[in-house]
Amino acid sequence: MMRVDxxxxxxxxTSLGFKQAGFTIDHGVxxxxxxxxxxxxxxxxxxxxxxxxxxxxxxxxxDAVVLGGSPCQDFSxxxxxxxxxxxxxxxxxxxxxxIKAVQPEAFLFENVIHLSKWATAALKEIxxxxxxxxxxxxxxxxxxxxxxxxxxxxxxxxHIALKPPLGEKNRTVQDAFNEITDNWGYVKHRPETIEMFSxxxxxxxxxxxxxxEYQGIIRLAWDxxxxxxxxxxxxxxxxxxxxxxxxxxxxxxxxxFPQWYxxxxxDTAKAQQIADAVPPxxxxxxxxxxxxxLNGDRSLLNYS
Numbered sequence: 360m361m362r363v364d365x366x367x368x369x370x371x372x373t374s375l376g377f378k379q380a381g382f383t384i385d386h387g388v389x390x391x392x393x394x395x396x397x398x399x400x401x402x403x404x405x406x407x408x409x410x411x412x413x414x415x416x417x418x419x420x421x422d423a424v425v426l427g428g429s430p431c432q433d434f435s436x437x438x439x440x441x442x443x444x445x446x447x448x449x450x451x452x453x454x455x456x457x458i459k460a461v462q463p464e465a466f467l468f469e470n471v472i473h474l475s476k477w478a479t480a481a482l483k484e485i486x487x488x489x490x491x492x493x494x495x496x497x498x499x500x501x502x503x504x505x506x507x508x509x510x511x512x513x514x515x516x517x518h519i520a521l522k523p524p525l526g527e528k529n530r531t532v533q534d535a536f537n538e539i540t541d542n543w544g545y546v547k548h549r550p551e552t553i554e555m556f557s558x559x560x561x562x563x564x565x566x567x568x569x570x571x572e573y574q575g576i577i578r579l580a581w582d583x584x585x586x587x588x589x590x591x592x593x594x595x596x597x598x599x600x601x602x603x604x605x606x607x608x609x610x611x612x613x614x615x616f617p618q619w620y621x622x623x624x625x626d627t628a629k630a631q632q633i634a635d636a637v638p639p640x641x642x643x644x645x646x647x648x649x650x651x652x653l654n655g656d657r658s659l660l661n662y663s
Contacts, residue, residue, distance in 0.1 A: 494510075514653060
């Protein structure tokens, strides 16, 4: 049974998907204590409170597969204050440094599709690995969300591609919301904000007039996957029928988490953890691809 270590683990979406695919999770690493509390509660693996920029594990500290996805805010085009040369953006290089040091059999790195050219090059050129860059849409992998991401998979012996599997239902907002038994985490709005929401009918991102680090507004459609789920306290992601932002429970379901996987902390902390997470079902299919690639057994996959 292959073992996994998860850098930038957050609330554990990637680890949950790998666990569901049969991997054993050794531990998660993150600098956010509240996210680690969520991680250890549900993944049932140790959580290490570490700043990745000052984290220096050795070769004997890690096993077969290392996961990771550094903060994406400085690469995201939805962030008006993004800075691809910030200290936070340089964490991509720290991930590469750790891979070079610990030499796992394989690694996975996830981030936004607008990851900078220098970061993309650093990941693709890690010595000793055959690296495949996959651009994926989460809705192709059984997630009720059309989130697009770059996923890099590196392995020592062969290239490992991530392709949409056969047999996954194209899940919609309706499917996700139907799974909610207790709708919690409502966002409070002023009357004038609710009035403004009543005029929004577009199911595509449009610009708003309010002051915010993140700008845009969208109304979800029942019969389609949602767009990419951000922090519901920062992004204006509207319910299909009601003039309000989606709740935390609705965001959690659109990310594909089970309803019992409720993050720890305040609602503000919960919102950020949900936004930062990798959809577990997407991670599950990535785990299956890595298993097949490392074993040289394509019969484990069901590609379209």
